[in-house]
Amino acid sequence: MKLTRYTPTLVLAAVLLLLGVYLVVVEIPRQKKAGEAEQNADRLFKFESGDVDTIELRDPSGPIELKKSPDGKWRLTKPLETEADQREVQSLITTVADIRFTRVVEEQVSNMAEFGLAHPNVDITLTLPDRAERLLIGDDGPMPSTVYIQKDGDPRVVLAQQWIKGSLTRTAFDFRTKIILTIDHDKVDQVGLEFPKRSFLLAKQDKNWILKKPIEGPADEDALNTLTLMLQNLRATFFVDPGPAHEKALKSLKKPLVTVTTRETENGAQKSQSARFYAAPEKDSVYVITEPDKPIYRVAKANMDELKPELFHYEDKRLVNVQPESVKGIEIHTPTDQYTLVSKETGWAIQNEKRPIKQDLVKRLLEQIEKLKAFQATEAPVKKPAAVGLKPPVYELRLLDQNQKALAELRLGHELKGMLYAQGNTPLGIAMVNKDFLDEIPRKSELIKKEEPKKENKPDTKK
Known part of the structure; x- marks a missing residue:
């Protein structure tokens, strides 16, 4: 056999190939089994x-x-x-x-x-x-x-x-499973709430919650999402199972605090569930009953925070409802200022004012107006807006379209306990907002950018 200069290389390659096959076929599986045996040596049980x-x-x-x-x-x-x-x-x-x-x-x-x-x-x-x-x-x-x-x-x-x-x-x-209602809050499209003195019906349309009863109008998305999530996560802390104790407990219960009925729709099929909430002897708990043959469940009373008999809790709490991109002007009336902001191709400007203004303050004002929600309802119905500083308003912001016609108005009145009486263009009517909103209304002088001092051109003396 004639040896060539490539023979040693070919022999070495063959040896390496055989070594690789040995590692893959013999050594690695052996080490793996040894490792598994060592790992399982201290295990007490071996089952799936x-x-x-x-x-x-x-x-x-x-x-x-x-x-x-x-x-x-x-x-x-x-x-x-x-x-x-x-x-x-x-x-x-x-x-x-x-x-x-x-x-x-x-x-x-x-x-x-x-x-x-x-x-x-x-x-x-x-x-x-x-x-x-x-x-x-x-x-x-x-x-x-x-x-x-x-x-x-x-x-x-x-x-x-x-x-x-x-x-x-x-x-x-x-x-025991502590789940009381087997609902998926994302699929709930209707909620009925029956309190002793009033009832509410809320439904989801085009992915948005609306009030159907006692009035029709937009609902508070956050309140409804929190409510349905609470119902989904409602868990029992104690059970009174069917039997003598169950019958005795039923007799002691008075009228329900509220009856909740949910409806889910999926692929055309509807599923409804109900739960009645009752006062319980334990101060930090309430009882829940779903069906006659099911236990009486005891749950934390904190769940009732999402079940309130006031319309305000379920109403859309926005005071202004406009599309931000449609706002082309803002009229601002305060006790110390009166000016109009207009949107131009170059940005926002003060009407009849040539000096440039701070764009970020105007953008922030629009964002805060859009986010503004009523904090609480008025303590008593307001029969005369003038009595609470809303006619004429102490503060007024009018949002204008490209033709300078009013899209919405936000009126702010007198202060009460850190809150302001407020009224916008939504069905909410008069409500209370946090006084801190006033900090978002910039003064005219605050908006105008300060001119930088011009640098003087000194004569060149180095000649």
């Missing part, structure tokens, strides 16, 4: 969370049992039959599956009571299709933040982190 179909907990108050239904949802079956909190159940399974021990205390335990395992603090059995896995958690260990645990069928007693005991100490209440 999705394979668990039954959970049993032996609790001092009685056994707790959960079963997975054919649709994959967990249900509480003991001590009562009800829907389970899916996250709570999955959390328990994951915690058990991931338990790792820190050291072996005794290879062959002879006295379970010595470690608190004869009558364990936590006793959980997870049933899988081919076997059952049981976990016992006993007393606290000799080292800080440790606890004795044992896997049923394993003679060893091992130490694990103490937080595991707290995480797996559950009650039937923990596993």
